[in-house]
Amino acid sequence: MGQTSSSTIPQNAPAVCPVPHQPQAQPAQKVAKCPIDHTKPQAPKEPAKCPVEHGTINPDNQMPDLAQTRAPNQAAELPTERTESSIPRDDSGKWEYPSPQQFYNALVRKGWETPEEHVVTMVEIHNFLNEEAWEEVKKWERRSTGADDDIQLTRLKGRPGELSPKARMLLVAGWLFPSRFNSEAPFDRHDWVVRRPKTGEEVRYVIDYYSAPPEPDGSPVFSLDVRPALDNFGSVQTRIAAATEEVWSSFRKDQGPRSSSSSS
Template identity: 55%
Template sequence: MVWIPFWSKKPDDKASAPTSDTPAKCPVDHSKFAKKSQEPAKCPVDHDKLDPTTKMPYNLSATNKVPGQKLDLPTERTLSSIPRGDEESAGVWEYPSPQQMLNAMVRKGHKDTPEADVPAMVDVHNFLNEGAWVEILKWEKKYEEESGKAPRLLRFTGRPNELSPRARMLQWMGLIYPSKYGGPPPFDRHDWTVLRYDSAGEKREVRYVIDYYAGPPENGFPTFFLDVRPALDSVASVRDRSELWSKSVWEKALGHGGRQE
């Protein structure tokens, strides 16, 4: 698990984080989407019109204001450092503009979203994604060295209402050992599917699980913990996680720090 203080951003970053004392959390209240009628639950989104790589609508407006919008929000999108798709020609992923972010949140029912806070929400969103990709690159380093080809992000899925097995286990352990493991559950979860090249040059899809935890504010800025690891759904991923765990235990036994996961 890696700790990421938001105030560690580069000095030239334009947007600033909210300065509230309220602990950091996902800006979207996903509980509002739960259907409370007796009818069978179903997704209100037409999936035929969704981009399969992002689970977002193809036609999400980048420039149009929402009804009643008072502030002019930036419409420019920022390029990430994350390679997109399965070919170099696909370029990199683009982050949503503040206007797109507001449009998406209003579309999902969050009409009371403070317009002035949206640029900071986008900034935190981008910052955490970059941090998650850095952690994935650490896991993928040996495969990149073997193949000579860098990994790429194929697609991602947000699963905010689903605790990962590890997050669930930590919550259980918190009930038994609250002084060591006690704490709130992650405020968000993503599953990222990464394209990996093996030593023979063959392509393989690897799923990563990312749990996002809120930390205590520092210097008026929020802090976050990212738990990034390959999902235990393949022999290679089980081996990678076992090797990292055994290496960490061995280094601690020898009195070395070791990388935290």
């Protein structure tokens, strides 16, 4: 290794034909190429995006900021005025309900087909149900703290399609005892977080929205199941006390009035 060496042909070496008869390696043939140069760099493709503009999500209600502009293919004009609720948002203001135009835009965003002429009525029903839900929250607060005059709804979240534990339990009861319990799931669910300014405590409420049989004239009827979530010991105590009172009241009602007589 590392040194050069020389060799001589031996005298008795056989004669060798100077022409090599072993097949020689043929030069590799060039692969046919397209006459058009494809090596030109191409612009990178943009990532696919959702075709619906969701806007900025409001952390207080987990909803995007809905525009007041008309939706694509919208034929009828819808009001853009918003109604102030009776529900305090903080020390200085109250919650505002979406306008019919914003409500319609929310339906379009979710992919729901809704006749435009029914949107105003739907908004009125929506606002009415929220006012009723707030009244139920105030009843629970009076039971828990003895007052309801300063509570505030700090944030909320719609959770349609997510069954609460109680709604799931009632569904099972409805399947087992259809004559006593409703076998239909709630059509909507909200979680509301209520703040008690005096103590700074926040309490989560669960609201299940049910459809009820309509009135004889065809007017829709709804049922609300509002209660504090079982997130802390105080809410558990309140729920147990309310359930006990309800059972006791039902028992006394079943017993009915009794008359007593005496003989001398």
